[in-house]
Amino acid sequence: MSSKRIAVYTKPAGGLDALKASLAAMQEQNIVAKGFATMRNANQPEGFDCPGCAWPDRNHHSSFEFCENGVKAVAAEATAHRVTREFFARHTVNALMQQDDYTLESHGRLTEPMRYDAASDRYVPISWPEAFATVAQHLNALPDPDQAVFYTSGRTSNEAAFLYQLFIREFGTNNLPDCSNMCHEPSGAGMKPQIGVGKGTVTLDDFTRADAIFIFGQNPGTNHPRMLAELRDAARRGCRIVVFNPLKERGLERFSDPKNPLELMGGETKLASHYYQPAIGGDLAVAKGIIKAVLEAGAEDVPFIAEHCEGFGDFRSNVLAENWSAIEASSGLTHAQIQEAAQIYMQSRATIVTWGMGITQHKHSVATIQMLVNLLLVRGNIGKPGAGACPVRGHSNVQGDRTMGIYEKPSDAFLDKLGAAFDFEPPRKHGFDVVAAIEAMLAGNAKVFFAMGGNFAAATPDTERTWDALRACDLTVHVTTKLNRSHLVHGKAALILPCLGRTEIDMQASGPQGVTVEDSMSMVHISQGMNPPASPDLMSEPAIVAHLAAATLPQSKTRWLWLIEDYRRIRDRIEAVVDGFMHFNERLRAPGGFYLGNSARERRWVTANGRASFMTHALPIIPKSDFRLMTVRSHDQYNTTVYGLDDRYRGVYGHRRVCFINREDLARQGLKAGEWVDITSVWDDGERTAKRFLLVEYDIPDGCLASYFPETNALVPLGAFADEARTPASKSVPVRLSRSAELA
Numbered sequence: 001m002s003s004k005r006i007a008v009y010t011k012p013a014g015g016l017d018a019l020k021a022s023l024a025a026m027q028e029q030n031i032v033a034k035g036f037a038t039m040r041n042a043n044q045p046e047g048f049d050c051p052g053c054a055w056p057d058r059n060h061h062s063s064f065e066f067c068e069n070g071v072k073a074v075a076a077e078a079t080a081h082r083v084t085r086e087f088f089a090r091h092t093v094n095a096l097m098q099q100d101d102y103t104l105e106s107h108g109r110l111t112e113p114m115r116y117d118a119a120s121d122r123y124v125p126i127s128w129p130e131a132f133a134t135v136a137q138h139l140n141a142l143p144d145p146d147q148a149v150f151y152t153s154g155r156t157s158n159e160a161a162f163l164y165q166l167f168i169r170e171f172g173t174n175n176l177p178d179c180s181n182m183c184h185e186p187s188g189a190g191m192k193p194q195i196g197v198g199k200g201t202v203t204l205d206d207f208t209r210a211d212a213i214f215i216f217g218q219n220p221g222t223n224h225p226r227m228l229a230e231l232r233d234a235a236r237r238g239c240r241i242v243v244f245n246p247l248k249e250r251g252l253e254r255f256s257d258p259k260n261p262l263e264l265m266g267g268e269t270k271l272a273s274h275y276y277q278p279a280i281g282g283d284l285a286v287a288k289g290i291i292k293a294v295l296e297a298g299a300e301d302v303p304f305i306a307e308h309c310e311g312f313g314d315f316r317s318n319v320l321a322e323n324w325s326a327i328e329a330s331s332g333l334t335h336a337q338i339q340e341a342a343q344i345y346m347q348s349r350a351t352i353v354t355w356g357m358g359i360t361q362h363k364h365s366v367a368t369i370q371m372l373v374n375l376l377l378v379r380g381n382i383g384k385p386g387a388g389a390c391p392v393r394g395h396s397n398v399q400g401d402r403t404m405g406i407y408e409k410p411s412d413a414f415l416d417k418l419g420a421a422f423d424f425e426p427p428r429k430h431g432f433d434v435v436a437a438i439e440a441m442l443a444g445n446a447k448v449f450f451a452m453g454g455n456f457a458a459a460t461p462d463t464e465r466t467w468d469a470l471r472a473c474d475l476t477v478h479v480t481t482k483l484n485r486s487h488l489v490h491g492k493a494a495l496i497l498p499c500l501g502r503t504e505i506d507m508q509a510s511g512p513q514g515v516t517v518e519d520s521m522s523m524v525h526i527s528q529g530m531n532p533p534a535s536p537d538l539m540s541e542p543a544i545v546a547h548l549a550a551a552t553l554p555q556s557k558t559r560w561l562w563l564i565e566d567y568r569r570i571r572d573r574i575e576a577v578v579d580g581f582m583h584f585n586e587r588l589r590a591p592g593g594f595y596l597g598n599s600a601r602e603r604r605w606v607t608a609n610g611r612a613s614f615m616t617h618a619l620p621i622i623p624k625s626d627f628r629l630m631t632v633r634s635h636d637q638y639n640t641t642v643y644g645l646d647d648r649y650r651g652v653y654g655h656r657r658v659c660f661i662n663r664e665d666l667a668r669q670g671l672k673a674g675e676w677v678d679i680t681s682v683w684d685d686g687e688r689t690a691k692r693f694l695l696v697e698y699d700i701p702d703g704c705l706a707s708y709f710p711e712t713n714a715l716v717p718l719g720a721f722a723d724e725a726r727t728p729a730s731k732s733v734p735v736r737l738s739r740s741a742e743l744a
């Protein structure tokens with residue numbers, strides 16, 4: 001690990017440092033030889049889908065695509081370190097609670113099922129049949145199935161997700177909160193009514209044809225490193241890359257491809273041709289301003305709008321009536337900057353708009369996303385080559401999980417088909433999302449919490465209340481690969497059920513099994529592990545669900561254990577229920593899998609009125625506070641999994657409790673870089689404070705701060721979420737600073 005320091009990073013993203021960091025990650029996990037062998041199988045036709053992110057692969061049958069953070073994700077799973085029953089015997093839960101997330105992660109893979117023993121405050125071994133019986137007993141003792149909550153993170157395969165939602169609905173509830181609720185929920189909520197699909201409309205091929213790519217609120221250098229190679233190729237052929245991000249992110253400025261020997265010797269490509277730094281939450285105004293400039297120039301696509309769109313007249317008047325000073329104040333950009341971006345947009349024949357968490361995690365995120373789609377529609381940039389909407393998903397199968405029915409608000413059409421295929425009456429009442437689940441546990445209305453992956457205790461907002469909520473449960477259960485905070489913040493009874501990871505061989509009665517995933521651009525393909533399991537006592541996620549269902553639902557007509565003998569049987573059932581999966585097993589044989597299709601891409605608008613709609617939105621009213629804090633990822637973490645303590649591109653080494661602030665704000669506050677502050681968030685139900693953050697001077701607009709999650713989740717009020725989508729507003733926390741009493 002590096003020594004603690006703050007030093008500006010002057011090199012391009014990627015390059016030799018990416019190779020060095022990858023090697024260090026493999027060394028730390030003690031798997032250098034195995035690591036290289038494993039990585040060769042990442043994203044290959046016979047190999048496994050990288051558990052890193054949901055960015056698609058250019059060519060599933062081509063050579064291995066190097067990605068630093070892919071290596072870290074794979075190394076974390078393929079690690080040689082193990083958490084055994086002896087480990088748990090040595091540490092009480094209370095003692096483990098004193099360890100930070102980085103240390104917890106470093107202990108390695110879980111090896112056998114464990115149950116919490118209150119008398120000794122330790123986890124002790126339990127057999128698989130006893131574990132399933134325990135969960136079944138708790139579930140069946142509930143007076144109402146709606147008192148159980150079933151969370152899903154986004155690594156779960158299609159096969160596991162499909163069986164899981166079926167089990168939960170046969171059990172009798174739609175309480176299926178998932179990580180999407182905290183992530184791209186607003187993208188689906190905004191796009192579905194507007195253009196009829198809740199997913200991105202582009203494919204990778206469009207990146208080779210776009211004249212301009214507008215990137216809003218996304219940090220691909222860290223979170224989707226393989227996207228940089230697309231951006232590099234685009235930049236080289238003259239495509240304009242226009243970034244909107246309050247923070248200057250090195251990964252969007254310059255790139256040197258670690259796969260390319262010439263680039264490693266010093267070659268690099270400038271990525272962003274234009275880098276605009278709006279205020280946090282300023283994007284709706286930015287998009288509205290660009291549209292205003294387009295309309296003022298009379299540069300809208302009249303035939304496209306006439307043929308395909310609804311609501312243009314009212315929308316146009318609303319936008320033209322907006323005055324420039326209001327747009328400047330709300331966006332944090334000048335009229336001239338917006339005009340310049342609009343010129344690029346008007347000169348481009350085909351434009352892609354991408355976005356990430358900088359757009360979705362705000363109160364007005366759904367409106368902002370609809371304004372981004374308005375921006376595309378106004379010049380006909382949906383459904384033509386090189387153009388379209390590209391919400392860049394996070395977890396490697398988060399999109400597939402939704403497709404499989406992991407959703408607390410399923411449509412009646414989906415439930416009808418599910419009920420018909422499995423001969424039962426699915427519950428119709430909509431279930432809890434993440435925020436509602438926490439509220440229900442706090443109120444005593446949910447007593448069993450079950451998680452398929454993820455780290456609910458650390459990923460969710462309002463840490464103190466979330467922990468109270470989990471601790472109020474009668475039973476908490478985690479199907480999981482590695483030890484994390486959620487195992488330590490537990491209910492009265494608690495179980496850890498360790499499962500196989502994606503890199504591992506999944507052996508069932510008919511032989512080794514593959515599972516399928518769907519990437520951010522709707523490509524579905526198979527993933528096949530090839531490493532021996534981390535322990536002989538692990539089960540696959542589909543097998544865990546099937547055994548749990550068999551134990552809980554003796555009356556079920558579903559042949560649970562038969563289905564998992566051969567996952568092709570599960571895929572046949574998926575084909576019967578989920579649209580777009582006809583001939584599922586056959587079509588998987590094509591290298592790279594198959595494209596699920598996208599109606600908006602074909603300019604078919606599956607909306608209430610059969611057209612794409614312009615959605616009118618006022619500029620948001622943002623309550624006054626000293627600062628707005630965005631909570632982001634460092635370069636050395638995967639969500640709540642902390643791989644290391646460096647954030648190389650932002651020049652932070654050996655620290656995680658940092659707060660980025662600009663020079664003028666430091667002076668105004670009478671503070672200096674290197675001093676320690678407490679951050680207090682201000683909300684209508686009171687204040688929350690997180691202590692001791694190191695101030696780091698950074699290129700970020702006035703009144704804006706940035707810090708890492710999960711450390712700052714304690715500051716995000718449970719009641720602060722996106723209108724309609726209810727995604728925690730974790731990029732826009734109203735806060736103030738005070739000098740820390742305790743010194744470093």
Ligand SMILES: Nc1nc2c(c(=O)[nH]1)N[C@H]1C(S)=C(S)[C@@H](COP(=O)(O)OP(=O)(O)OC[C@H]3O[C@@H](n4cnc5c(=O)[nH]c(N)nc54)[C@H](O)[C@@H]3O)O[C@H]1N2
Nearest residue numbers: 069217218219223244280281356357358394395633638639
């Ligand atoms: N290595 C690695 N890869 C990952 C993950 C990881 O943790 N580590 N997480 C995965 C997951 S689940 C997801 S969802 C994605 C997340 O990938 P990103 O969407 O890139 O997520 P964040 O790190 O939260 O970064 C958000 C970016 O938005 C900017 N931003 C913040 N507020 C605003 C705003 O108001 N407006 C604008 N325009 N920009 C803003 C921030 O400066 C930052 O650059 O990555 C996935 N891939």
Ligand SMILES: Nc1nc2c(c(=O)[nH]1)N[C@H]1C(S)=C(S)[C@@H](COP(=O)(O)OP(=O)(O)OC[C@H]3O[C@@H](n4cnc5c(=O)[nH]c(N)nc54)[C@H](O)[C@@H]3O)O[C@H]1N2
Nearest residue numbers: 153179183453454455459479481482484631639640709730
């Ligand atoms: N403040 C703030 N909060 C945020 C965000 C933010 O930007 N700011 N981002 C939000 C976003 S975008 C997301 S997606 C959520 C993420 O929320 P989650 O998905 O709940 O969290 P992760 O940290 O990705 O989960 C990591 C854990 O997953 C388990 N795991 C890993 N691989 C597997 C597997 O193959 N199977 C199983 N069963 N378990 C596995 C490991 O035990 C690991 O500890 O966090 C959200 N929280």
Ligand SMILES: [Mo]
Nearest residue numbers: 183184394395
């Ligand atoms: Mo995410």
